[in-house]
Amino acid sequence: MPTHTFPRAVLFDLDGTLLDSAPDMVAAIDAMRAARGQPPMPLEQLRPHVSKGARAMIAAAFPQVDEPQRESWIPEFLSHYERELGRHGHLFDGIDAMLAALEAAGSTWGIVTNKPEYLARLLMPVLGWEQRCAVLIGGDTLARRKPDPLPLTVAAERIGVDPAQCVYVGDDERDIQAARAAGMPSVVALWGYRLDGDDPVAWQGDVMIQAPAELIGAAAWPLPR
Known part of the structure; x- marks a missing residue:
């Protein structure tokens, strides 16, 4: 019977998995709403949409606006978000x-996120992870992003580990x-x-985990395929 050990490598989603970035993203949304004469939105109302990305956040905050208009607001959201990055969120x-x-x-660990790579990289010094994170792939790093497997397979290749020997941790179905x-x-x-x-x-x-503290022990991790 296989013995439980820590994985050779672990890749993580970022927002909603490692980082509670909802407060930063809500601050960006509130800046957009203020520019349009609208009041702030409650954090708990927007929080569930964070892992779905910028489009989902904008749609939740401006449901009356049609999709083409919301799409054109993505650069504005990202600009506000860059200014708020790391100011309100926390691990x-x-x-x-x-x-x-x-x-x-x-074990080696890295990050595969659908967040634009430049924003994810800006967070690394804020979190003190520049030397600890072995690989970082963003949503625009490659030609395809999650739920496509390409970012995960490329990340595993870059750290020299077979995908079957690597575990991915995420909070969204796409992960x-x-x-x-x-x-x-x-x-x-x-x-x-x-x-x-x-x-x-x-x-x-393969496994569902209620809190990060459960992953401090090797027995909680799934076995290699």
């Missing part, structure tokens, strides 16, 4: 200890779909952002 409880446990076990297509074991991060209609059981990840 989820237990992330620091979990990453330290991986590093102590000799689990990408991992499955890449042949990579997956962890559903239940502490992240979800809409009311989301059913993480239906995503069929």
